[in-house]
Amino acid sequence: MAITGMQIYKLLPKTNCKDCGLPTCMAFAMQIAAKQKALSDCPHVSDEAQSELSDASAPPMKLIKIGAGDAAFQCGQETVMFRHEEKFHNGTGVAVRIPASLSDAECLAKVEAINNSVFQRVGEELKTALVAVEVDGCSDPAGRAKAVADKSKVPLILMGKEADRLKAALDAVKDQKPLVFKADAGTVDVLAEACAAAKAPLAVSAGSLDELAEVAGKAKNKGVEEIVLAFGSENVGETLRNLTVARRAALKKTFRALGYPALVDIQADTPELAVVLASSFAAKYASIVVMDVVEPWAILPILTTVQNIYTDPQVPNTVEAKLYEVGSPNENSPVMFTTNFSLTYFSVEGEVERSKIPSYICVVETEGLGVLNAYAGDKISAEKVIETLKTQGVADKVKHRKLIIPGLLPIFRAELEDDSEWKEVIIGPETASKIPAFLNEVWK
Amino acid sequence: MAVPDVKEKWSNAINAVTIGATKDEGGTRASTVTVGGQNTLPFMTFEGECPNKPVIAGYVADTVPDWPDVLKNAIGDEINSPVEWAQKCVQDFGVDLICLKLLSADPNINDASPEECAKTVKAVLEAVDVPLIIWGCDDDDKDNVVMPECSQAARGENCLLGSAKVSNYRTMVAICKADKHKVISEAPCDINLGKQVNILLQDADFDLKDVIGYQTTGALGYGLDYIYTILERARITGMQGDKLMAMPQICDIGGETWRAKEAVADDDILPGWGKLAKRGPMWEAVCAGNYLQAGADILVMAHPEAIKIMQQTITKLI
Numbered sequence: 026m027a028i029t030g031m032q033i034y035k036l037l038p039k040t041n042c043k044d045c046g047l048p049t050c051m052a053f054a055m056q057i058a059a060k061q062k063a064l065s066d067c068p069h070v071s072d073e074a075q076s077e078l079s080d081a082s083a084p085p086m087k088l089i090k091i092g093a094g095d096a097a098f099q100c101g102q103e104t105v106m107f108r109h110e111e112k113f114h115n116g117t118g119v120a121v122r123i124p125a126s127l128s129d130a131e132c133l134a135k136v137e138a139i140n141n142s143v144f145q146r147v148g149e150e151l152k153t154a155l156v157a158v159e160v161d162g163c164s165d166p167a168g169r170a171k172a173v174a175d176k177s178k179v180p181l182i183l184m185g186k187e188a189d190r191l192k193a194a195l196d197a198v199k200d201q202k203p204l205v206f207k208a209d210a211g212t213v214d215v216l217a218e219a220c221a222a223a224k225a226p227l228a229v230s231a232g233s234l235d236e237l238a239e240v241a242g243k244a245k246n247k248g249v250e251e252i253v254l255a256f257g258s259e260n261v262g263e264t265l266r267n268l269t270v271a272r273r274a275a276l277k278k279t280f281r282a283l284g285y286p287a288l289v290d291i292q293a294d295t296p297e298l299a300v301v302l303a304s305s306f307a308a309k310y311a312s313i314v315v316m317d318v319v320e321p322w323a324i325l326p327i328l329t330t331v332q333n334i335y336t337d338p339q340v341p342n343t344v345e346a347k348l349y350e351v352g353s354p355n356e357n358s359p360v361m362f363t364t365n366f367s368l369t370y371f372s373v374e375g376e377v378e379r380s381k382i383p384s385y386i387c388v389v390e391t392e393g394l395g396v397l398n399a400y401a402g403d404k405i406s407a408e409k410v411i412e413t414l415k416t417q418g419v420a421d422k423v424k425h426r427k428l429i430i431p432g433l434l435p436i437f438r439a440e441l442e443d444d445s446e447w448k449e450v451i452i453g454p455e456t457a458s459k460i461p462a463f464l465n466e467v468w469k
Numbered sequence: 470m471a472v473p474d475v476k477e478k479w480s481n482a483i484n485a486v487t488i489g490a491t492k493d494e495g496g497t498r499a500s501t502v503t504v505g506g507q508n509t510l511p512f513m514t515f516e517g518e519c520p521n522k523p524v525i526a527g528y529v530a531d532t533v534p535d536w537p538d539v540l541k542n543a544i545g546d547e548i549n550s551p552v553e554w555a556q557k558c559v560q561d562f563g564v565d566l567i568c569l570k571l572l573s574a575d576p577n578i579n580d581a582s583p584e585e586c587a588k589t590v591k592a593v594l595e596a597v598d599v600p601l602i603i604w605g606c607d608d609d610d611k612d613n614v615v616m617p618e619c620s621q622a623a624r625g626e627n628c629l630l631g632s633a634k635v636s637n638y639r640t641m642v643a644i645c646k647a648d649k650h651k652v653i654s655e656a657p658c659d660i661n662l663g664k665q666v667n668i669l670l671q672d673a674d675f676d677l678k679d680v681i682g683y684q685t686t687g688a689l690g691y692g693l694d695y696i697y698t699i700l701e702r703a704r705i706t707g708m709q710g711d712k713l714m715a716m717p718q719i720c721d722i723g724g725e726t727w728r729a730k731e732a733v734a735d736d737d738i739l740p741g742w743g744k745l746a747k748r749g750p751m752w753e754a755v756c757a758g759n760y761l762q763a764g765a766d767i768l769v770m771a772h773p774e775a776i777k778i779m780q781q782t783i784t785k786l787i
Contacts, residue, residue: 286536
């Protein structure tokens with residue numbers, strides 16, 4: 026939460042000495058609040074004021090890094106309850122559990138599957154972010170942690186309740202900065218000490234949010250900088266509500282004790298239910314979800330949910346303005362154009378695919394606006410369409426000169442026919458869903 | 470350490486809308502379905518009430534939709550008859566109500582006559598005793614002749630009729646008022662347009678407490694984020710006191726999901742993405758689950774496995 030000029034003013038010497046270059050301390054405070062000046066620009070400010078201000082100006086939810094170096098996973102530092110208020114910042118990470126019951130060979134096979142859990146979807150790479158190694162019930166927790174760390178391409182979570190085993194495992198892989206999961210009121214002292222020494226993040230859990238704030242506070246006092254709030258899924262509704270309360274407390278009341286990202290350990294009656302719950306928690310408001318299954322049918326829907334929910338709502342998704350080939354079109358295939366708003370493009374592309382008629386789709390640059398908005402905002406015109414068709418060399422691809430245009434832009438027809446070589450303009454449907462019927466009708 | 474009180478006070482509740490009519494109420498349904506009525510965000514019962522749980526409407530069409538085999542096979546041979554399909558939805562899949570889509574009326578499909586459509590409506594009403602949603606073929610001119618017949622055929626049953634759009638709301642409003650049905654107000658992916666349609670309905674003297682909102686639906690990975698945020702904003706605006714936005718919301722999860730590549734193409738086309746038989750229903754269920762978090766009240770769903778997962782999810786969330 027941004028701090029106000031008044032709050033900063035209270036920390037200043039209030040002497041109006043002008044050494045900062047401004048006429049008054051109040052003016053200086055306002056400049057700091059507006060991020061035009063730094064507190065260090067005042068030569069007389071006290072150390073206490075410095076530290077108080079840096080505490081007060083810290084983000085209400087801390088940024089947490091799991092793992093070392095470039096491969097680290099980061100989460101937290103969320104600023105809003107709803108994506109339309111600004112955006113969600115750091116996408117929920119999916120972690121996949123390695124149960125202690127797996128043999129060494131099975132364990133490594135699952136790590137391999139996690140390494141391979143990478144998907145290319147609409148131009149982005151989506152992947153399983155973390156491997157969660159269970160140490161409770163493991164005969165050699167340090168050996169298991171080491172073996173997983175050596176093979177894994179993604180950062181580790183060490184999962185267990187037994188402090189001794191967690192410590193042994195942490196000791197074996199502390200350079201990897203794993204997340205130690207999890208400390209409760211009984212184990213927080215010993216685990217917090219171990220994590221503080223290893224500079225590793227620690228997940229804390231408790232029976233209620235009040236107690237959780239207590240345990241998180243203890244971990245912080247022991248010197249743990251990076252904390253994650255851990256929740257279970259035994260009572261899904263309660264966890265969902267707790268995640269909302271914790272996030273509101275952190276973001277709206279700057280309640281520091283809960284100002285950390287949340288993790289939900291998903292345990293469900295069926296793997297299918299687990300997938301739906303993990304996706305729901307990704308939307309509201311878990312920064313990490315721990316899953317048992319690693320199969321693509323389970324992971325991909327969760328990752329796609331994160332991809333959708335964490336998209337910046339203020340920046341329209343766009344596709345590159347170029348000529349796209351759907352299927353394997355030839356010189357007799359239909360040619361149509363649409364805008365570079367990705368939702369528009371992918372709707373059109375999907376429906377053309379469904380029509381089973383290979384086609385060319387010429388994408389016109391409209392700054393990410395859909396057809397009607399682009400037209401209303403003067404981002405698309407017949408002239409621009411003609412120019413785009415020319416640049417993309419569309420006329421060289423086909424023998425015919427028939428051009429299918431969006432049903433919402435019938436007004437372009439005359440100009441296109443008059444001013445370009447596309448002499449037969451066909452007005453297409455107004456919505457993408459009617460493309461298959463339309464194409465099958467006009468392109469027999 | 471006591472967590473500060475973060476309860477929010479909402480000045481208004483989402484309208485509670487009842488669909489279906491029992492014998493006592495002039496219909497023939499065994500029970501009715503009520504949605505909406507919340508005065509808090511989805512499932513946030515620590516600060517308000519969610520008196521009615523979200524419901525699942527079984528997707529039924531009067532012609533077999535252009536769907537992949539994994540879905541058609543999961544539904545079974547009953548897919549060929551709207552009556553049997555609806556019965557299976559109720560008896561085997563356990564849906565709360567039926568959403569009958571009159572796709573065959575579409576001039577590009579079967580161009581079925583208003584009389585044929587009305588006959589189907591009557592047959593489905595006789596075959597099942599849950600409330601019914603009757604949805605046209607999305608061709609305005611055709612819907613304007615088909616829907617009046619269907620509305621009349623279902624008179625007294627308090628159905629939910631879809632949909633009233635800027636382009637054709639007059640007919641829908643007239644028939645819903647005359648035959649006492651509820652109406653779906655449709656606005657594609659635009660919250661302002663959503664409000665505008667509701668203003669038109671209000672100006673046409675239609676009671677907004679009889680309206681379910683439909684901001685269209687984006688499949689998972691295909692614009693879900695837009696509709697998710699529209700539903701969230703609509704819910705917040707409605708609870709802040711804007712009566713024009715206080716409608717419960719419907720999402721056509723089944724209708725949209727089974728067009729998405731991830732729910733249509735098997736791993737021969739999408740290598741490494743897993744078998745469609747598992748991936749398809751998950752795509753539908755996760756899409757539905759996400760919309761629940763945004764505030765959806767009625768989920769129209771198609772795959773029996775996805776329906777089952779969502780029934781479990783809803784039980785867990787409330």
